[in-house]
Amino acid sequence: MAEVKEACGLFGAFGTPEAAYEVYCGLYALQHRGQESAGIVASDGKNIVSQKGMGLVPNVFTLESLEPLKGDIAIGHVRYSTTGGSNAQNIQPLVVRYKKGLLAISHNGNIVNAKALRRAHEKSGSIYQTGTDSEVLSHLLARPSHQKMRDPLSHCLNHLRGAFSFLLLEKDRIVGVRDPHGFRPLVLGRRGKTYFLASETCAFDLIRAEYVRSLEPGEIVTLTRAGPRSDFIEGPPPLRHAHCIFELIYFARPDSIVFDQTVHNVRSQFGAALAKANLVDADYVISVPDSGISPAIGYANASGIPYERGYIRNHYVGRTFIEPQKAGRVEGVRFKLNVVKDIVEGKRLVVVDDSIIRGTTSKSRVRALREAGAKEIHLRISSPPCRHPCYYGIDFPDPRELIAAKRSVEEIRKYLGVESLAYLKPEAMLSCAIHPAKDYCTACFTGDYPVPVRMPRGKMDLEEEGLSGAPERRGRSKRGEA
Numbered sequence: 001m002a003e004v005k006e007a008c009g010l011f012g013a014f015g016t017p018e019a020a021y022e023v024y025c026g027l028y029a030l031q032h033r034g035q036e037s038a039g040i041v042a043s044d045g046k047n048i049v050s051q052k053g054m055g056l057v058p059n060v061f062t063l064e065s066l067e068p069l070k071g072d073i074a075i076g077h078v079r080y081s082t083t084g085g086s087n088a089q090n091i092q093p094l095v096v097r098y099k100k101g102l103l104a105i106s107h108n109g110n111i112v113n114a115k116a117l118r119r120a121h122e123k124s125g126s127i128y129q130t131g132t133d134s135e136v137l138s139h140l141l142a143r144p145s146h147q148k149m150r151d152p153l154s155h156c157l158n159h160l161r162g163a164f165s166f167l168l169l170e171k172d173r174i175v176g177v178r179d180p181h182g183f184r185p186l187v188l189g190r191r192g193k194t195y196f197l198a199s200e201t202c203a204f205d206l207i208r209a210e211y212v213r214s215l216e217p218g219e220i221v222t223l224t225r226a227g228p229r230s231d232f233i234e235g236p237p238p239l240r241h242a243h244c245i246f247e248l249i250y251f252a253r254p255d256s257i258v259f260d261q262t263v264h265n266v267r268s269q270f271g272a273a274l275a276k277a278n279l280v281d282a283d284y285v286i287s288v289p290d291s292g293i294s295p296a297i298g299y300a301n302a303s304g305i306p307y308e309r310g311y312i313r314n315h316y317v318g319r320t321f322i323e324p325q326k327a328g329r330v331e332g333v334r335f336k337l338n339v340v341k342d343i344v345e346g347k348r349l350v351v352v353d354d355s356i357i358r359g360t361t362s363k364s365r366v367r368a369l370r371e372a373g374a375k376e377i378h379l380r381i382s383s384p385p386c387r388h389p390c391y392y393g394i395d396f397p398d399p400r401e402l403i404a405a406k407r408s409v410e411e412i413r414k415y416l417g418v419e420s421l422a423y424l425k426p427e428a429m430l431s432c433a434i435h436p437a438k439d440y441c442t443a444c445f446t447g448d449y450p451v452p453v454r455m456p457r458g459k460m461d462l463e464e465e466g467l468s469g470a471p472e473r474r475g476r477s478k479r480g481e482a
Contacts, residue, residue, distance in 0.1 A: 008092075008108040008393075009033035010186065012075040012167045012174045012197040014223040020051075020069035023076040026196070026203040027057045032253060033108075033199060034078040037091040041104040043171045044071030048102045052091040075167045075174060075197075077106040080395070090130050093169065096138040099147055103170055107134035108199055109163030109184045110393040112453045117159065137166070153177075154220060154234045161451050163244070163392035167197055174223040180233055181242035181450055182217030183392050183441060185258045188228070195223050200256035214260060217241050242441035242450035246394060248433065249383045250291045250354045261434050264294045269432035270382040270424055271298025271352060278422035279303055280350060280378045284343065286310030288353040288365060295382035296352035303350075310344050310351070310369070311337045337365065345373035351418075355383045359403035359415060366416050377418040384426045384445040385409065391453040392441065 009030030013019040020042045027038055038060040039052030049069055053060035057078065077092040093104040111117075114133035121139045122128065128135055140146060140156035149155040153168075153175065163183030168175040176197040178186045189196035189209040196204060201211045215221055217238075220231045243259045244251075254264035274295065285307045287296030300307035314336055349369065356362050362379070369377055385404030399405045403412055413421035426445055430437040443449045 008080060008106075009078040009199045009203075010075070010106050010108050010165060010167045010197070011077075011199070011203050012106075012169070012176065012223075013194065014073050014174045014196070015194040015225075016191075017072055019072050019074035020066050022196075022207050023074045024057065024061055024066060025206050026198055027076045027078050029203040029206045029253075030078055030199055031057055033251065034080040037079045037088075038077065039079075039091050039093050039106075040066075040069060040074055040076040041093045041095060041169055042069035042071045042074040043169060045073070045172055047071075048095065048104065048169070048171055050093065050095050050104070052088075052093075054088060054091065073169065073172070073174060075104060075106050075169045077167075090132045092132070092134060093167075094130065094132070094134060094138070096129075096135070098138060098142040099144075101171060103138060103141070103168060105134055105137060106167040107132075107137075108165045108186075108393070109179065110391060111136060111160050111164055112162035112391050112451060113160065114162075136160070151231070151234065154231060157220070157233045158235045162453075163451075165199065172224065176215060176221045176223075177233070178215040178217055178219055180218035180235075180238050181240070181441070182259075182439075183242055183244050185243075185247060185252070186215045187257070188212045188215060188221060195228055197221070197223070200252055200258060202253045202256040205255070211257060214257075238450075240450060241435070241439040242392075243435065243439055244392065244394075245383075245429065245433070245440045245442055246390075246444065249429075254290075254294050259433070259435065266432055267291070267294030267354075267382065268298035268301070270429060271295030271300075271380075272302035273298075273428040273432060274352070274380050274382055274422065274424050275299045275302035277425065277428060278380060280420060282348040282350045282376070282378060284308040284310065284347055285350045285352060286343070288351065289313040289337065292353040292382070295354065295380075299350065299352050299380060305350060308343050310340055310349060311365075312340060313337055337368070339368045339372040341372045344369055346375050348376040348378070349374050350378045350380055352380045352382060354381070355386060356381055356403060356412065356416075357386055358401050359412065363416050366418055370417070378420045379413075379416065379418045379422075381421070381423045383429060384423050384442075385412075386444045388444050388447040390444045391449070392443070392451070394444065 011023050011026030013022045020040050023040050037054045038057045041050040051065055093106040095104050111133040114136045117136045126139050146152050164179045165184040165186040166177040187201055189204040190212050191209040196209050218233045222229045247258050248266045252258045252263045256263050282305055285296050285300040285305045287293045386402050387404045389399050441450050
């Protein structure tokens with residue numbers, strides 16, 4: 001029932017004659033991460049060609065449109081907008097020209113100091129072409145002082161704050177980057193001598209590639225004819241990592257490995273933890289498809305209450321929150337799910353879902369169960385209440401839109417019209433994750449922001465924003481095969 005937009009999806013292929021087609025397949029598998037636009041950029045070692053458009057992957061690309069995308073190097077992107085509008089100007093990969101030639105940029109995340117950097121650039125004469133925060137990297141790379149650095153890319157990345165996973169394409173290479181906090185996932189795959197980079201491992205399965213490993217926070221992996229090479233963004237590593245817990249709760253596909261865990265298994269553990277803490281007598285456990293299925297199975301297994309399909313999803317309707325217009329979202333709510341009346345009529349139901357954001361969709365689903373004759377509805381949520389805005393790439397930045405920011409759990413229960421409502425507690429949620437609790441970003445639940453999101457007025461000048469060409473700091477360095 002979550003009503004938030006997802007993270008964008010990245011996919012890159014290096015060393016395959018049908019690179020553009022394989023990227024197309026990878027983006028198809030990552031379509032759940034963004035449905036506003038899609039783009040592919042390919043290189044044959046001399047020329048860089050792009051194809052982009054608004055809409056879903058199969059609507060943007062055909063076999064005929066992929067034909068001009070020659071070469072054995074390609075990157076692609078599926079997008080939803082967190083910064084910059086939903087329009088053709090902001091479709092990625094962005095293709096820009098700088099001193100070294102053409103550069104294509106695909107970005108997943110949200111750079112929190114992008115506006116400050118942009119103001120500084122424009123003050124010094126730079127002209128921006130898009131409204132997306134991703135463009136700031138190209139302007140950093142274009143500055144002559146940065147080009148004099150030993151490693152210009154690493155130096156420029158050190159100026160960025162927030163969540164960013166990048167795929168960059170030059171005519172002879174692909175570079176994958178993960179921010180030092182590790183907010184968003186980025187993984188390396190291989191098939192023979194061909195290498196792939198992707199937001200999620202599910203994209204490898206479609207093209208029969210092997211998952212090699214996740215990029216480390218702050219890592220830069222460069223794919224060239226000589227093979228993969230690993231470095232790190234310059235500067236000391238942060239005091240903590242900040243893997244986005246919402247990737248495990250909702251964003252990622254259940255069959256993906258994200259932050260070193262299979263998503264389905266983690267979500268099942270969420271459900272089991274919910275059952276142990278909030279057990280209720282009921283006839284059936286039902287889930288809200290699709291991200292509620294895994295925790296519902298975990299709840300049913302732990303509680304001994306049979307799992308049933310109370311909702312049937314129409315898979316020809318996209319995720320409701322993806323649609324940019326509110327009117328479209330409302331229509332999606334009506335058409336997305338249908339209740340199986342014979343299952344729910346006269347029954348006491350435990351309904352398991354991943355989250356409640358605004359509450360409008362949840363209220364509609366509860367109403368549908370009532371109309372179908374449900375006797376009792378006990379709503380169980382496999383995450384804590386979302387009380388705080390996210391500034392790292394999730395589309396609920398306005399706290400006024402968050403139902404839990406202004407209502408208690410009991411008030412939410414009354415608003416939704418259910419017999420009981422229980423959320424998974426933060427400590428129980430984090431106990432299901434493989435990494436230490438401190439290594440996950442839970443800001444939307446706790447208000448603990450790993451990266452500062454606001455700076456005092458009057459404090460932003462070229463020197464403070466790192467635009468003066470100051471000497472690079474010494475930090476981690478790792479070179480060799482990835």
